[in-house]
Amino acid sequence: MASHSKVKASSSVAVTGRSDVNTALFTPKKHAKFRGSLKALRILDQQGPLAQTHIAQDLGVSPPAALGHFRKLDKEGLVVAVDKKATAGRGRPLELWDVDRQRNFTIGIVFTPPEVNxxxxxxxxxxxxxxxYDVGAVETCAEVEALIEGFVVEANEYLSKRIYDLRFACACLPGPVNMPIMPQIDIEGVFRRHEIPAIRTPISTxxxxxxxxxxxxxxxxxxVDWESGIAVIPCCGDRVLFGDESQYTSVYNRRKICDFGHQRIVKDGRPCPCGNRGCLEAYAGGRAIIQQLNRPNIRSLSDLCKAAQSGDAEVLRELALAARYIGSALSQFVLLMGIDKIVITGPLSEVFSLVRQDFNDGLRGFLDEPEVENLQASVSPDPLGLLVKGSCRAARHLFLNSDLPLDITFLPKIMMTGS
Ligand SMILES: [Zn+2]
Known part of the structure; x- marks a missing residue:
């Protein structure tokens, strides 16, 4: 228990490197029993329901070997017979199998300070x-760990009445600038006590x-996550293509933070909480907009949204400027990364429709009219709900791929440089 040192939530906390977090995955004993059959489970997850003979072909093994995998997975409650398909002509009907999606569960954690979901x-x-949970006033890691612990106990109670299984947990965390105590919270330890493998990944996951x-x-x-700061996450398939945590960021990079929101847009510009000057976030992030307005009635992102929605001209002007900055910073990036579509999420996405024209004007910096139109910048239908769902899905993805080295299955990584 001595490791639960009291860490004050202050932006001056030194963030130490902890690059081993994603490689030291705890594996419960029972996982060892079906680890060798996870490839068969992945095929079912992607293409199921399927007959066992189909899986044998896909795995390149004999039907009896495939049957062995099925027996293991069935015994662990991971697959279920769903249907029988009549075969053409003679023979017994083929039994179809699928991942048992009702009996298996994951936990997802999303940190969006001051809230944890x-x-x-x-x-x-x-x-x-x-x-x-509101963790705005929380000062120690132990308090956050106790909240997670409480949820896991409740989850186990929920599941204990049934023959269900909790397979994996995934915690999606913001950058250390937004939550300084985050690197010290022992999330993996809480789940390990309950025999559940857990991983922390960036919020981009x-x-x-x-x-x-x-x-x-x-x-x-x-x-585009528009909140206190700005995160831009280009994704394709199961990959995040660029950012603080992608494969394109060298582990030897000594800059404190190198992501989209901290690119310099003004030389010798406004100071940014990251320690540099002139970052995009320092002009277009919610925190900066609130600072710039410097009004007693506008202290939070929701104050900002309410004022904009009620037609406050000064607020609308600041938001329009910010939207233009973001669009302008994106316009070359879109070309560089081959972006097809843009989605705006985060708390400020609520007011995006009011400044869409300004955002598009920013995009026009390097893009022509059809290119801007094709991007169809749209607002997320449910910013927080989709984050929460996404964290649970990420946990499922990690479970299904837990027989593979994490580096190749899951590129987003927590990188804490600057130590
Ligand atoms: Zn910065």
Missing amino acids: IAMADFADNIVLQQA AMLFGEARRFPAESTVCV
């Missing part, structure tokens, strides 16, 4: 349990599995 979902994406998954897998979708 925790949810449990089944493998069919139905959320069965959800809690939101929840964007990938929540927002980008609404689009066809072959499109490159740029998720």
Whole structure:
């Protein structure tokens, strides 16, 4: 218990490197029993329901070997016989199998300071349990760990009445600038006590599995998270293509933060909480807009939205300026990354429709009219709900791929440089 040191939530907390978090995955003993059969489970997840003979072909093994995999998965409650398909001509009907999506569950955690949302979902994406906690006044890691612990106990109670299983947990966290105590919270430890493997990943993981998954897998979708700061997450298939946590960021990079919101748009410009000057966030993030307005009645992002919606001219002018900055910063990035579609999410997406024209004007910096139109910048239908769903889906993805090295199955990584 001595490791639960008291850490004050202050932006001056030194963030130490903890690059091993994604590689040291706890594996419960029972996982060892079916680890070798996860490939068969993945095929079912992507193409099911399927007959066992089909899986044998896909795996390149004999039908009896495939049967062995099925027996293991069936015994663990991971697959279920769903239907019988009549075969053409002679023979018995083929039995079809699928992943048992009703009996298996994951937990997703989304940190959007000052809130933490925790949810449990089944493998069919139905959320069965959800809690939101206000951690704005929380000062120690132990307090956050106790909240998570409480949820896991409740989840286990919910499941104990049934023959269900909690398979994996995924915590999606913001950058250390937004939540300084985050790196020290022992999320994995809480779940380990309950024999559940858990992983922490950047919040972009929840964007990938929540927002980008609404689009066809072959499109490159740029998720723009407009909140206190700005995160831009270009996604394609199961990959985040660029950012603080992508494969394109060298681990040897010594800059404090290198992501979209902290690109310099003004030389020697306004100071940014990251320590640099002139960052996009320092002009177009919610925190900066509130600072710039400097009005006693506008202290939070929701104050900002309310004022904009009631037609406050000064607020609308600041938001329009911010939207133009974001569009302008995106205009070359869209070309560089081959972006097909743009989705705006986060608390300020609520007012995006009021400043859409300004955002598009920014995009016109380097894009011509048809290019701007094709991007169809749209607002997320449910910013927080999709993040929460995305974190549960990410946990399912991680479980299904937990026999593979994490580096190749899951590119977003927490990178805490600057130590
Ligand atoms: Zn910055």
